[in-house]
Structure formats: structure tokens, C-alpha cells
Amino acid sequence: MSYVVIRSRQDVPRIMYFLRRHRSQAAVILDDLSVPQELPHIKPYNAIPGPKPIPILGNTWRLLPIIGQYDVSDVARLSDIIYRDYGKIARLSGLIGRPDLLFVYDADEIEKIYRQEGPTPFRPSMPCLVKYKSEIRKDFFGKLPGVVGVHGEPWREFRTKVQKPILQLKTVRKYIRPIETVTGDFIRRMEEMMDENKDMPSDFDNEIHKWALECIGVVSLDARLGCLDPNLSLNSEPQRIINAAKYALRNIAILELKFPFWRYFPTTIWKNYVKNMDYFVKICTKYVDEAMERLQKKKITPDSDLSLIERILANEPNKKTAYVLALDLILVGIDTISMAVCSILYQLATRPEQQRKMYEELRQLMPDPNTPLTTKLLDEMVFVKAFVKEVLRMYSTVIGNGRTLQHDTIIRGYHVPKGVQVVFPTLVTGQMEEYVSKSNEFLPERWMKNSDENYSIHPFASLPYGHGARMCLGRRFADLEIQILLAKLIRSYNIEYHHQPLEYKVTFMYAPHGEMKLRMMKRLD
Numbered sequence: 001m002s003y004v005v006i007r008s009r010q011d012v013p014r015i016m017y018f019l020r021r022h023r024s025q026a027a028v029i030l031d032d033l034s035v036p037q038e039l040p041h042i043k044p045y046n047a048i049p050g051p052k053p054i055p056i057l058g059n060t061w062r063l064l065p066i067i068g069q070y071d072v073s074d075v076a077r078l079s080d081i082i083y084r085d086y087g088k089i090a091r092l093s094g095l096i097g098r099p100d101l102l103f104v105y106d107a108d109e110i111e112k113i114y115r116q117e118g119p120t121p122f123r124p125s126m127p128c129l130v131k132y133k134s135e136i137r138k139d140f141f142g143k144l145p146g147v148v149g150v151h152g153e154p155w156r157e158f159r160t161k162v163q164k165p166i167l168q169l170k171t172v173r174k175y176i177r178p179i180e181t182v183t184g185d186f187i188r189r190m191e192e193m194m195d196e197n198k199d200m201p202s203d204f205d206n207e208i209h210k211w212a213l214e215c216i217g218v219v220s221l222d223a224r225l226g227c228l229d230p231n232l233s234l235n236s237e238p239q240r241i242i243n244a245a246k247y248a249l250r251n252i253a254i255l256e257l258k259f260p261f262w263r264y265f266p267t268t269i270w271k272n273y274v275k276n277m278d279y280f281v282k283i284c285t286k287y288v289d290e291a292m293e294r295l296q297k298k299k300i301t302p303d304s305d306l307s308l309i310e311r312i313l314a315n316e317p318n319k320k321t322a323y324v325l326a327l328d329l330i331l332v333g334i335d336t337i338s339m340a341v342c343s344i345l346y347q348l349a350t351r352p353e354q355q356r357k358m359y360e361e362l363r364q365l366m367p368d369p370n371t372p373l374t375t376k377l378l379d380e381m382v383f384v385k386a387f388v389k390e391v392l393r394m395y396s397t398v399i400g401n402g403r404t405l406q407h408d409t410i411i412r413g414y415h416v417p418k419g420v421q422v423v424f425p426t427l428v429t430g431q432m433e434e435y436v437s438k439s440n441e442f443l444p445e446r447w448m449k450n451s452d453e454n455y456s457i458h459p460f461a462s463l464p465y466g467h468g469a470r471m472c473l474g475r476r477f478a479d480l481e482i483q484i485l486l487a488k489l490i491r492s493y494n495i496e497y498h499h500q501p502l503e504y505k506v507t508f509m510y511a512p513h514g515e516m517k518l519r520m521m522k523r524l525d
């Protein structure tokens, strides 16, 4: 199917006549994206295939516990099943309390939607966070609600204020040393945790979570939070932060994917969510205030070597921007990265040949394992970077992204009305043979410029960090943190796995599910 974009409504009859005459299958898109219903060839929205809703419960029952056809943890499989059952476009309608979900598995269409999204893309996410920010703590967030769960002008204004420092390589690179220090502490802790077989404990994923928390503390609060301390008392601040991160973040899957009872009355899980979010607000306020005090004592010149938070505080008279930014980074920058790291380490442990290649690259770049990391060294770790990309293609931590359509749009020949939530299932499209050559094979080399073979990949098939103006704000930090961890760990240890294979599931993010008892064998060279 090809498309014809028409600049003016008056041209419609002329173009339609031309298309009919030439028996063309092209779909017509009006430049202003308002689509008249009567255009021939364009099928109505309700003709899109999809699971049939049942009366009263709509399609929500499919996600209900016990009677539901799909479990929350099956969401990744659900997206695959929908593709197999209905093809490249499918509609999940009749979801109580939320708009229809439209699954699009066509990389050309995904590209088109992303490219047309305009200056304020709307990502339908985290309704519970929206309620928290816009109702429960309206007093705090007011006109500066941040980026996560925020849309339209308020989102654009906030993103414009913070985007430059967060994505600027100069700022990100300042964090090589601090993240290397956190990671060194984490690896020492791993040494202490291993059993007599050198296996990590069964809850090793929680330890990775603490490393991610400690990293985000350094980035967003200019602070070492102390989460890697092995002897935390129950009431200590780091332990309370660890617990809040678990409840506030991990329960979002239950709040958002299961029936949203919390919208109608405050359920226990909702009350806990609010309590933990309040705790995060308190922590962010405390550490940003401390950063401000330190900043006030500094003499700032245009060349001052400032941290991310200091730069925000120096440019913005309102401290609220820094509080809210820190909160947003914490909310989305812990689980994403810790789950991605679980997945990457598990893949390394179960792919010894690939791990050997990574090790050889690292040994060549860092003959002494204690070589301090630099921008140059990190840039030269091409296999490390390619391996991470390949894991994110085949096991994308965030299984899909989405946009709420802000205009009526034609997608695969259907007229899709404004307001529908379009889902881009990157986990599925990233593995479709028509978009990715040898899609079922795990080949990091496909991402390497000087690879012997010529692999093709559609640029919109695998987008683990999303795309466009709303793309992941923390992606440079995410890449940096993952790369530093791999460089330090794989240079010095061989990672193995000697237990039952782990299945991938969605518990908020897509990651191996079960006991991550990785074995860490110290390398001798």
C-alpha cells in the first residue's frame, strides 16, 4: 500500500479520480490529517479485526485474574498472539475505563505515525501517576508536573527546560567516574554475596535493582544513597528508599494492567502506591535542597564544571524543576535499567561464545583490568554496545511503546479516529523476518559497521528507547550505566548459569523470571 498526501481538501475529488483511473491501491492522507469518512478504499475503524468484547465487561475481563484469558505477566505473549491471530493491525476494544488499544505490527506504518506526531506527542502511560500528579499532589506539582504522565504544552515546556543538559554528551560523560565507583562497590558486594559454588543469591535481581537505584541517586540527586550497604537496618533511609522503589514502581503493572478498581475507590495497593510516591517526593526535595546549598557556595562561571542537577538549578530559578525532574528520572530510571541488566547478564551467561568475544574486546582495550574507564575506551567497545542492542532487539525490556492519536489517521487502509491508543509492539516487530534479516538469530554483529555480512534492519522495527520528541530522556545514562557495568564485570569475571532455563515474563518490564543465580568465576588474566 502506498500513500498520497493531499495538501488541500479541494484536491480530493481530482486525486480520487486519478487513483480510480489507474486502479491504484494508494491510501489518501490529508495533510491536516482530518480524514473524511466517505473516501473510497478506506475501511471504517470498526472493520479492524481483533478479539471480540463481551457485554458489560468488554475486553477487560481478558486481563482479570482467574477468569481472564491473559495474565498480566503474559502481556508480551499477548502481543505476539494478537499478531498471529489477527495480522498486522488489530484492535482490542471495550476495555473498561480506557480507550481502545490498536496494535500495529507494520514498521512502515509505525514510522509514518512517529513522523507525523507533531511537537507534543502523547504517550498513553501510567494513569495512576497522572492521578497522583494532577489530583492527589496537585499542590506540589502544580504547573511544573514534569514529563512522565504529562502531555501537551506542560510536557513540552518541561522537556524543553531539561532536555539539553540530560542529553548533552558533555554532561553525561561527567558521570563515567561516579558510576564506575558505584559499579566497583557493587562488584565487591557481589564477591561477598556468592555462595561456595560462586553463585549469586536467588534474589540477585533485587541486588541489581539496588545498583540501579544507587546509580540514579548519583545522576538525579548528586548523592550516594547507600543502597549497596549490606547491613541496612529496616528503618534506615536507604532501606526505605529500596522498599518505596519496589512498591511504587513494581505495583504499577497491577494498577495499570488489571481492572482499575483504584480509579473508583482507594484500594490497599493504591494507598501504598501514594504513600511510597510521597516518600520519593520527600527524598527528592531533601537531596535537591542540599545540592542547592552546595551550589550557592560555589562561584559559578560559564565554564564551571557543574553536575546535571547543578546545571538545572543554575539555569532555573524555581527549585521545583529539579525536584520534579529527579522524581521522574527515579520513577522510570530504575526498573527499566535493572531489568535490562538482568536480561543482558542472563544472555551473556547462556551464550559463552558471545561472552568470550566481549571479553576479548575488553582485554584488548584494557590489558590491566583496573584501567580507569574513559570516553575513548567506552567509544571503542563496539561489541559491548552491539551485544546490548541485540539483547534489546530480541528481549526488549519495554515490550512496546505507544501514542494516543491526536488526529484521525489512516493506518493500513483503515480510518482510525483521534483518541485511539496505538501500540507499537517493538518486541514483535524487532523479530519479524521481513524487517530484520536472520531475525531469529542472536547476532550482535548486525549492529557493527565493519561486520563481514550485510544485515538489513528496518529503522523502525526495533526501537527499545522509543522515537522522536518524546524518546527516552535517560537513554544516554542508560547506555553509560550498562556499558560501565559490562566493562568492569566481564573484564574480570566469566559469568555462567547452571540452573533451570529462565522464562521471560512481564512483571512491569520484560525480563527473565525466576532465580538469577548467576555464577561468577574470577578470570586470571
Ligand code: HEM
Pocket (backbone or CB within 6 Å): 123, 147, 148, 149, 159, 216, 219, 328, 329, 330, 332, 333, 334, 336, 337, 340, 397, 398, 400, 401, 402, 463, 464, 465, 466, 467, 468, 469, 470, 471, 472, 473, 474, 475, 477, 478
Ligand atoms: C534500558 C533502559 C531503558 C529503556 C529500555 C527505556 C525505554 C524508554 C521508552 C521506550 C520510553 C518511551 C519513549 C517514547 O515515548 O518514545 C522512555 C521514556 C523515558 N525514559 Fe527511558 N528507558 C530506559 C532507561 C531510562 C533511564 C535510566 C532513565 C533516567 C535516567 C530514563 C528516563 C526516561 C524518561 C524521563 C522518559 C519519559 C520521556 C518523556 O516522556 O518525555 N529511562 N524510556
